[in-house]
Amino acid sequence: MSAVARVDRLTKDFRVGFWRPRPHRALDALSFEIPAGGVFGLLGPNGAGKSTTLKLLLDLLRPTSGRAELLGKPSGDVQARQRLGFLPENPTFYDQLTAEELLTYFAGLFGYRGEDRGRRAAAALDQVGLDDADRRRPLRQYSKGMVQRVGIAQAIVNDPELVILDEPMSGLDPLGRREVRELIIRLRDQGRTVLFSSHILSDAETLCSGVGILAKGQLVAQGTLAELTRGGAGGAEVVVADLAQSVVDRLTGRVAKVTRIADGRYSIEIAGAARPEPLIAELAGAGATLVSVAPLRTTLEDIFMSALSKAKERGEGPERSRGAS
Amino acid sequence: MIGRSAGRIGLVAWHVFKESVRDRVLYGIAGFAVLLVAASILVGQLTAGEDIKIIKDLGLATIELAGVLMTVFIGVGLVSREIERRSIFALLAKPLPRWEFIVGKYGGLVLTIFVNLAAMTAALYLMLAYMSWGAMEVERRAWAAPATDPRLLIAVALIAAELALLTAVALFFSTFSSSALLSVALTVGLFIAGLLSHDLQHFGDIVEVPRSVATFVAAIGWSLPAFSAFSDVKNLIVQGQPVAGGYVAMTLLYAAIYSMAAIAAAVGIFSRREFK
Amino acid sequence: MSAGKTTLATLTVTVVLVGAAAGVLRARDRGYYLPEPTERLLYLRSGSTANRVFLSFDALAADIYWIRSIQNYGRDRTSDRPDRFQLLYPLLDLTTTLDPYFNIAYRFGAILLAVEEPQGPGRPDLAIKLLLKGLEKNPRWQYPYDIGFVHYWYTNDYQEAARWFERAAAMPRAPEWIRPLAAITMASGGDRQSARRMLNELLSSTEQYIRQTARRDLLKLDALDTIDRLNAVVEAFNQKNGRYPTDLDELVRARVVTSVPVDPTGEPFAYDPISHAISLSPTSKVGALPKKMNAR
Numbered sequence: 001m002s003a004v005a006r007v008d009r010l011t012k013d014f015r016v017g018f019w020r021p022r023p024h025r026a027l028d029a030l031s032f033e034i035p036a037g038g039v040f041g042l043l044g045p046n047g048a049g050k051s052t053t054l055k056l057l058l059d060l061l062r063p064t065s066g067r068a069e070l071l072g073k074p075s076g077d078v079q080a081r082q083r084l085g086f087l088p089e090n091p092t093f094y095d096q097l098t099a100e101e102l103l104t105y106f107a108g109l110f111g112y113r114g115e116d117r118g119r120r121a122a123a124a125l126d127q128v129g130l131d132d133a134d135r136r137r138p139l140r141q142y143s144k145g146m147v148q149r150v151g152i153a154q155a156i157v158n159d160p161e162l163v164i165l166d167e168p169m170s171g172l173d174p175l176g177r178r179e180v181r182e183l184i185i186r187l188r189d190q191g192r193t194v195l196f197s198s199h200i201l202s203d204a205e206t207l208c209s210g211v212g213i214l215a216k217g218q219l220v221a222q223g224t225l226a227e228l229t230r231g232g233a234g235g236a237e238v239v240v241a242d243l244a245q246s247v248v249d250r251l252t253g254r255v256a257k258v259t260r261i262a263d264g265r266y267s268i269e270i271a272g273a274a275r276p277e278p279l280i281a282e283l284a285g286a287g288a289t290l291v292s293v294a295p296l297r298t299t300l301e302d303i304f305m306s307a308l309s310k311a312k313e314r315g316e317g318p319e320r321s322r323g324a325s
Numbered sequence: 326m327i328g329r330s331a332g333r334i335g336l337v338a339w340h341v342f343k344e345s346v347r348d349r350v351l352y353g354i355a356g357f358a359v360l361l362v363a364a365s366i367l368v369g370q371l372t373a374g375e376d377i378k379i380i381k382d383l384g385l386a387t388i389e390l391a392g393v394l395m396t397v398f399i400g401v402g403l404v405s406r407e408i409e410r411r412s413i414f415a416l417l418a419k420p421l422p423r424w425e426f427i428v429g430k431y432g433g434l435v436l437t438i439f440v441n442l443a444a445m446t447a448a449l450y451l452m453l454a455y456m457s458w459g460a461m462e463v464e465r466r467a468w469a470a471p472a473t474d475p476r477l478l479i480a481v482a483l484i485a486a487e488l489a490l491l492t493a494v495a496l497f498f499s500t501f502s503s504s505a506l507l508s509v510a511l512t513v514g515l516f517i518a519g520l521l522s523h524d525l526q527h528f529g530d531i532v533e534v535p536r537s538v539a540t541f542v543a544a545i546g547w548s549l550p551a552f553s554a555f556s557d558v559k560n561l562i563v564q565g566q567p568v569a570g571g572y573v574a575m576t577l578l579y580a581a582i583y584s585m586a587a588i589a590a591a592v593g594i595f596s597r598r599e600f601k
Numbered sequence: 602m603s604a605g606k607t608t609l610a611t612l613t614v615t616v617v618l619v620g621a622a623a624g625v626l627r628a629r630d631r632g633y634y635l636p637e638p639t640e641r642l643l644y645l646r647s648g649s650t651a652n653r654v655f656l657s658f659d660a661l662a663a664d665i666y667w668i669r670s671i672q673n674y675g676r677d678r679t680s681d682r683p684d685r686f687q688l689l690y691p692l693l694d695l696t697t698t699l700d701p702y703f704n705i706a707y708r709f710g711a712i713l714l715a716v717e718e719p720q721g722p723g724r725p726d727l728a729i730k731l732l733l734k735g736l737e738k739n740p741r742w743q744y745p746y747d748i749g750f751v752h753y754w755y756t757n758d759y760q761e762a763a764r765w766f767e768r769a770a771a772m773p774r775a776p777e778w779i780r781p782l783a784a785i786t787m788a789s790g791g792d793r794q795s796a797r798r799m800l801n802e803l804l805s806s807t808e809q810y811i812r813q814t815a816r817r818d819l820l821k822l823d824a825l826d827t828i829d830r831l832n833a834v835v836e837a838f839n840q841k842n843g844r845y846p847t848d849l850d851e852l853v854r855a856r857v858v859t860s861v862p863v864d865p866t867g868e869p870f871a872y873d874p875i876s877h878a879i880s881l882s883p884t885s886k887v888g889a890l891p892k893k894m895n896a897r
Contacts, residue, residue, distance in 0.1 A: 014601070058418045060600045081420040088414035094340075096347035108336045109419045111329065154415060164418075524672055527679075547623040554626055575629035579622050586618030593611025 003072075004162045004193045005034040005057060010066035012052055012217075026052045028217040029066065034195055036161075038209035039188050042197040043304065048214040050197035051089060054166050058086055071162060082110060085155030089166040092147065095140035099130055099150045102139065103157055110158040124153040128183060145176035152183055156192075163187055165196035169203050181207060201300045211300070213307050220307035229298045235272040239291040240283050241265045247286045255279070269296065333421055334429040341433025342440075345399055351441070354398070358391035358445050362452060377456060377468050381563045384449040385480055391445060392488045393516070395438055400495030401508035403430045404595070408503065413600060424592045427496065431588055434492050439485060446481050470565030479573055480559040486580035487555040491516060493587035494550055500595040519552035526551075550583050663700030666692055670706070674713050678720060686722035690714060693731055707735030708747055709810050715755045717889035725755040742775035753786060753799070754818065763787040778802050793822050817888065820865040824887050831862055831870060831879045845877045 010030040013023040027049045034040045042050050055061040057068045059076030073080035093102055103121035112120050125135055128149040139147065148168065155163055168184070169177045184207055187194050198204055204211055211228070213221040221228060235256065242264050252258055257269040268283075270276060276293055284290065345351055362384050404427075407413040417423065450473055457465065457472035470476070491512070498511045525546025529539025554576055561568050670692040677685035693710040697703055711728035713721060728751050736744035749765030752758045766783035769775055782802070785795045800822070803815035834857055839845050842855075849872045852858045861869050868885040872878075881887055 055414075055600065058414075060414060060417060062599055078420045078422060081418060084418070086415060086418035088411050088418075090411065091415060092410040093412050093415070094344055094410075096344050101343070105336060105340050106415075106419060109333055109416075109421050111332075111420070113332075151415070527672075527676055547627070548619050551626055554629075569633050572629060572633040575625055575632075579625045579629065582618055582625060583622040586615045586622060589611050589614040589618060593608050593615065596607045596611070 002035060003033040004036045004070070005195060006067075006069045007032055007053065007057070008067045008069075010053070010056060010068055011064045012049075012056060012061060013064045026217050027056070027063075030214075030217065030219055031066075032212050032219055032222055034193070034210070036193050037191070039184060039194045039196070039207050041204035041208040041211040042195065042214060043201065043204055043211055043300075044197075044199065044214035045308070046199055047216075048199075049217040050199075050214055051166055052217075053214070054086075054164055054195075054197060058164070082158065083160055084162040084164060085158060085160040087148075087151045087155045087163075087165045087168060090171060091151045093139050093150065093154075096138055098136050098138055099125060099142075099153070100135045102150065103153060106154050107157050112158075120157055120159075124157040125150075127156060127186070128153045129179075145172055145179065148172060148176065148180065149183075152180070156187065160192065162193045162195065165194065167198060168196055169198060169200060177203070201304060205300045213304055215308050215311045218311065220311050221303055225300070228300070228303050235270050235274070235296040236276040237292075237294045237296055238268045238270070238276055238279060238283070239266070239293075240268070240288040241291055243283065243288040244286065247283070247288070265291070272296075330422075330425055334425050334432060337421070337426060337429025338432035338436060341403065341430055342436045345434070345437040346440075348399065350398055351395060351437070354391050354394050355441055355444065358387050359448050361387040361391075362445065362448055377453065377460075377472050378563060380453060380456060381449075381474075381477065384452070385477070385484065385559055385563070388442065388445045388449065388481065389484045389487070392438055392442055392484060393491060395441060396434070396488050396491045396495055397509055397512050397516075399437065400434055400492050401499045401502075401505050401512055403434060403496060404499040405503060405505050405508060408600065417600070423596050427500070427588065427592050427595050431492060431496050431584075431591075434496070435489050438488050438492060442481065442485055442488070446478070449477070468565075470563070474562075474565070476562050476568075479568065480562045483555045483558055483573065483576060486577050487552060490550055490552070490580045490584050490587070493584040493591070494519075497587045497591040497594075500591045500598065515550065516552055519550040521553065522546045522549040522551040523553040525549070550587070551579070554579060660700050663696050663703055663706070666696040666699060667703065667706050670696055670710060670713075674721070686724075689722060690724070690727045690731070694734075697731070697734060701738040704735070704739060704741075704743075705810070707731055707739075708743065711747060711751060712810070712814055715751050717755070720888045723755075725751050728755070740772070742769045742772035742779070745769035745772065746775075746779060749783075749786075750799075753796075759786055793825065797822055820887055821890050824864045824881060825890055827862060827864065828870065828879045828881075831858075834858060835872075835877055835879065839877075845874065846872075847874050848872060 008031050010027055011025070012027040013025050015021040016024045030049070030053065042053060044050050052061060056063055057070050057075050068075040070077070071080040071083055097105070100121060103124055104117055107117045107120040107124075110120075130146065130149055130153065134142075134146065139150065142150065152165070152168070155165065165184070168180050172180065181203065184194050184196065196207075205225070208225055210224050211222070212219055239261070243266050244264075248258060248260075248266060251268065255268050256271045257267075259267040259269075261267055268279070270279060280290060280293065404413075407416065416426070453472040460472070465472075494515055495508070495512045498508045498515075502508045502511065523546070525542050528534070528542040528546065529536070534542075558568055558573065558576065670689060673688050673692055674686070677689070689710075693706060693714070696706045696710070700706070711732045714731065715721070715723070715725045715728040717723040729748055732744050732748045732751070736748075745765045746769035749762045749769060752765060753762035763783050763786040766779055766786060770779040770783060782799055785798065797819065800815045800819050804812055804819075806812055806815070834852060835845060838852065838855065838857060846852055846855075849858075849861050849870065853861060863869050864881055864885050864887050866886040868882045868887075871880050871882045873880070881890065
């Protein structure tokens, strides 16, 4: 099996407006494949169509045209669902139920019976690190981070090959985000494919083996992180303190950019071809104190911004789809 | 295959039951019902001689009313609440076909309602037994039917059938309306229309209108869920009059078939439904 | 299965099941005769209990019982149950006990009670009882007038009718035409001419149901006139041919009449070849004809 998810010319129109409904194109002939193994991030600003894509894959929405497949089966196939897990965006479950009861219920839906059922539920809760006392409390007493962990637990209760997470980090504090990040890495290490959507790029950068960037319903970039960031600008950024103004004047023109941060504190960027060492020696000689040296490379943010601006230049927006059926 | 479906439907149903019995709304209504049944003793004392009959009447009416309230207020939230809190997304991504979800929800609510019905009926019998115990032999002989008449169970069975039908109607509206308030309004509206269905069926006999109008109104009357079909027999039982078994059986059969129709319609709508 | 097919399948199943359910219900209603739970009214029939039970909603309850009365009448009119119209009076009585000022319930209810078999229960006595109850609570000229009318039209007691018309005329705000009506009734009770005059007066009533009833009763008078004429034609046929016609078609063939005669609602008249009597067809919508209503 090569691709765990495949969408082919997937198009989705929503009807918007109450009095005079008109179609709004949320996805426009989207095509991509997600290979088995690794973590794949579906990125894009709010409203780019990330959730729509995931919901189409899961048959929660129906495509206007095109096809969506999961695990080699058309979306909505019950057998394929046996082998995947899904965490919706900002989930809330049943207030009256405890985490244990919820997980046991869902394990039953996957066909686990008897002792197996309880064991699967407990294993999934172990994975997300929910302790015994918390498991027996009703979900309405849970913090957002705990609900999110229960949400991930219910997504892996069936030991799935593919785990789909819709905005798993949204609304969480930094600690919660780190927990979710670690969970995703653990799932990957167990050999599962993880597909998640996010509008927060730093999450993707530390996790993803592959990304797809969506803007206004279209895929504007796709590849592994290495592919996308290769051939970037290079160069370095040197931050120094106690730098005299006369030295600054001397440097202007020789380096790519000098930015004043505070009195005597400057950020100096040099172009890709030059080495930073001679500059550092020169600055040290001029009596400046070295604060940091960082190599410059293309970040996901750079790719994202340039892809977005390209899409904008082409003049593509939701307005274009007006009148389409 | 069938076993698996049944297993999953059972799970959904059991979950509905479990969730409902922890719902405060349910206890509110049940508590109100028990109070009202108890209060019927007081009302019974206002009218000499007819007290047992009035307690039976009021008791059955209370049980029915409480059942209707439970059905409407829990029933319309069955699907819409799942959508509201987005648990539906996680649930439908499981290997649970949508028709099983609907049938399971129905089964669970019917189970909840029937358990409550049983409890309220037990309360009514307790009260009637107490009244009978305190009554003199002369009084007892004047009653049209014994106080703890087992035939009251037939009336309760008809209420159960009526509520099972109402549950199907509430579930049907719940599948396509996203607002719980709208679902309540639609369900209550159809319930009232159903109570009038008998009059619509015979509209032409009552009002002088062109035949085509009468036929049209009658067609609506016959296709509405006939909640009016359950009431007469209850009165007869309270009065201790004989009721043909076939009549009761056909009434139950009607409720069963019409409930299936409403569930089929709910499945049809829910299978098409998209979740933004 | 595709979404479209699922929809079609469930729609079909739904329609078939609703049809089957309606069939079961119809079979039940036809197959089983359920005794009317008369007792239901028993402990409510005393006005004081009813008022207590319905608390402040007795006017609303009266409305509901009024609607039930009409429905009960409508249902029984076309049914052949042995207890048809049995509940009509108790229902009307309860309605007017709950709301003693429910004028329509008294007056229209009285008409329903008085209508002859098979269209109604044919109980002018109960009609008058109800109107007397209304008169007690509502001293208005309409009540004695209605009582007079019931006597005139249904029991054909013209003495009584005239007496009640007199009484109506003596009441405040009674219209002018009632007094002459009393006189005519006394002088020539039971003749169609005066009946017609009276009904024509009623046509100007402000109450729609009174106008409707008057219009229907005028049709009855028309039917009686036609029957008289046809009887004459049949008799003439006998004079001429020495035998009575076998059916009304024969009159057409003999060119005595131009076509088979029909009543005011378009229904052909019935002819009994043995008694040679002309009558309304049993399916006619004109309703039962008054018994003693002479042409002159």
